[in-house]
Amino acid sequence: MAGAVARRLDAGFFARSALDGARDLIGCVFLLDGVGGRIVETEAYREHDPCCHAFRGRTPRNSTLFGPPGFLYVYFVYGIHFCCTIVCEPEGAAAGVLLRALEPLQGLERMAARRGTSDPRLLCSGPGRLAQALGVGREHDGLTVQEGSASVYPREGAKPRVLATPRIGVGGDERPWRFVDADSRFLSRPLPRALRS
DNA sequence: CCAGTGATTCTCT
DNA sequence: GAGAATCACTGGC
Numbered sequence: 001m002a003g004a005v006a007r008r009l010d011a012g013f014f015a016r017s018a019l020d021g022a023r024d025l026i027g028c029v030f031l032l033d034g035v036g037g038r039i040v041e042t043e044a045y046r047e048h049d050p051c052c053h054a055f056r057g058r059t060p061r062n063s064t065l066f067g068p069p070g071f072l073y074v075y076f077v078y079g080i081h082f083c084c085t086i087v088c089e090p091e092g093a094a095a096g097v098l099l100r101a102l103e104p105l106q107g108l109e110r111m112a113a114r115r116g117t118s119d120p121r122l123l124c125s126g127p128g129r130l131a132q133a134l135g136v137g138r139e140h141d142g143l144t145v146q147e148g149s150a151s152v153y154p155r156e157g158a159k160p161r162v163l164a165t166p167r168i169g170v171g172g173d174e175r176p177w178r179f180v181d182a183d184s185r186f187l188s189r190p191l192p193r194a195l196r197s
Numbered sequence: 198c199c200a201g202t203g204a205t206t207c208t209c210t
Numbered sequence: 211g212a213g214a215a216t217c218a219c220t221g222g223c
Contacts (some may be wrong), residue, residue: 043218051218061205078219079203085218098218128219169218188219 008145009152014069018044018095019089023179025086025097026162027155032134040184041100043167044177045085047093048085051170054094064142065094072150074131074141081128084136086152087144096118098187100168100178101125103186104133126188160184163195 014021022044028038045052047173053062053075064073065087073085073096085096102124104111111133112118124130131137143150161183163178168188180187182195190196 031202045218053218056206075218076204077217079201079217081202081219083218100218126219167218 006153006156008076008147009154011068011070011146013152014086014088014145015090016088018046018097019177021086021088022097022177023162023164025099025152026179026181027160029105029153029155030099030102031106031151031153032136032140033107033149035110035134037102037105039099039152040160040181040186041105041188042090042179043098043100044095044179046095046177049095051167051173052095060093062094065096067091067142070139070144070146072136072145073145074136074138076138077128082131082136082138083127084131084134084140098127099130100127101180101184101186101188102112102130102133103184110135121186125186129188132168163191165192165195 019124022042025039027043028039030039050159054065058066064146068091069087071087073087074082076082085098087096089095111123115123115133145152158183161181163180165173165178167178
């Protein structure tokens, strides 16, 4: 690959099931304005899924989810945090992949300044932390990842060992729609004991 | 463990 | 249009 510029993931990658997208994004690299890292934890949210923001229909807040795939859906939760989702599935399906944790690779100083810590394991390990470290805000809602400042690049090297677990914080829904790189030290919480290697 | 934070949406008028 | 309930979490005990 010497001299070659890595090619971004294109719309085709995101125009599939959010479950496949969430699984295959593990190991890919997410960047915003040159800051980001390797995706190690994701969750899928799908149409007809009570946990999905789109479940109760379209509102001004969630309208990006109803648009075409390959765009960022950014929203504010708990009065404190932003979260960053990539819209998946063909337009109208209202599904997406929540980015929950990155292994920081680029722009570490800017992340540390925004987060108030330089501990690499506290920079992007959790959806709110990730958004804060990358400077994600309301203005990024509706931004494409296919060109411009937000981008996703295919993984390089060995395929990570991906495990599926129930999603975090969705009360009682046990569907294994959270995906993690089982060997990453940068997850938002440790793997259940039963799944550790 | 659990308090805090505030936008969004729901449920009445 | 107002008041209440909800919420894909974090940080400090």
